[in-house]
Amino acid sequence: MLRTVAAVLVDGFATFEFGTICEVFGIDRTEDGVPPIEFRVCAEHPGQPVRTSIGMRFIPEQGLDALHGADLVAVPACDIRDEYPPAVLDALRQAANRGSTLLSVCSGAFMLGAAGLLDGRRCTTHWRYVDSFAARFPDALLDPDVLFVDDGAVITSAGTAAGIDACLHLVRRELGSAPAAAIARRMVVPPQREGGQRQFVELPIPDCEGDSLGPVLTWMLEHIAEEHPVSALAKRARLSERTFARRFVAETGTTPHRWLTTQRVLAARQLLEQTTLGIDEVAERCGFGSAALLRHHFHRVVGVSPTDYRRTFAQRPA
Structure with a gap:
């Protein structure tokens, strides 16, 4: 009692x-x-x-x-x-x-x-x-x-x-x-x-301790809706795939796939807060391809569904 x-x-x-x-x-x-x-x-x-x-x-x-x-x-x-x-x-x-x-x-x-x-x-x-x-x-x-x-x-x-x-x-x-x-x-x-x-929780862009991959990271963010196979990223960085993957983990603390997925969730958060785009269009603009994939990764990273997140954090006129 x-x-x-x-x-x-x-x-x-x-x-x-x-x-x-x-x-x-x-x-x-x-x-x-x-x-x-x-x-x-x-x-x-x-x-x-x-x-x-x-x-x-x-x-x-x-x-x-x-x-x-x-x-x-x-x-x-x-x-x-x-x-x-x-x-x-x-x-x-x-x-x-x-x-x-x-x-x-x-x-x-x-x-x-x-x-x-x-x-x-x-x-x-x-x-x-x-x-x-x-x-x-x-x-x-x-x-x-x-x-x-x-x-x-x-x-x-x-x-x-x-x-x-x-x-x-x-x-x-x-x-x-x-x-x-x-x-x-x-x-x-x-x-x-x-x-x-x-x-x-704030999800800032992961720090890159070195600067050798800075241009590649920036390019990935500017083309976030596109597919980014490691082979293409390594070619852009002028490195072998094995060296690129090893250096990426050393400089960002995670793999290219996980880094990009987190950045796509960040982009989705911004769109959910600042626009009225439908979930399907948010998914497409952020590179998830489908609403189902967006929901899966969004819930894993943020802890709630995109719809629930928008309900809580969407910017609305006074």
Whole structure:
């Protein structure tokens, strides 16, 4: 059951992500059929101001002892740092040992990781931080593609709005679909979103560490709808096929086919965002040949279908 929720704040916490936790768990929605939830806001030094990530000050009234008896301990996003307050990390570990569920929003996963609570667990964080997170917590089982991960006693979410998804999921898990739908309706958000965070990840053109293939890469992009067999590319680069393939991987980190496929998906994203072209025409202009092939590669790279992506990201007149 979910009767008591405690949010833990440290200096540099993010106001929006904290507000997400407050919105889902801290507002009395009993008139909408949501069971009452006791909401506590805690910090290491109660009654003293805690600085937000944008310089404001917030004064929690309760200390870390208020984590005792909490069914859920929530950690909003906060500034990523080398060290977190030892007392807060210890309080999180004690809460986990007592059987509390822990939830993090966005970079809050770093604090759970610093407390050693993600070792051997599936988890996620914002896509911008996945490399640094993986390097810092190699024993965590990081999934960079999803909006949130429910690993039972620990729930982690990706950036900002994904925290809403994770919080509503927890309500659905503990209290049922009706309370989750009621809260979502009041927040004017979908009770459950489809897809993962891959659809939001920037996909820049892969860096080419050398410059010998630069003209070939540029030519491929300028003729993206055409077929590009390795033999023809090697001839353009004035290299043997074997040397070209080896140098391509060395300079781009991937094969010509995979590089070109990623660039075609990038081009399709732009057309889906900026034009009203049909899926068949988008596929043709990007070199996929058929809508079915576009859907296959688009879903593999972005995580959602081209239609769903356009529905979310298409530019529309005000």
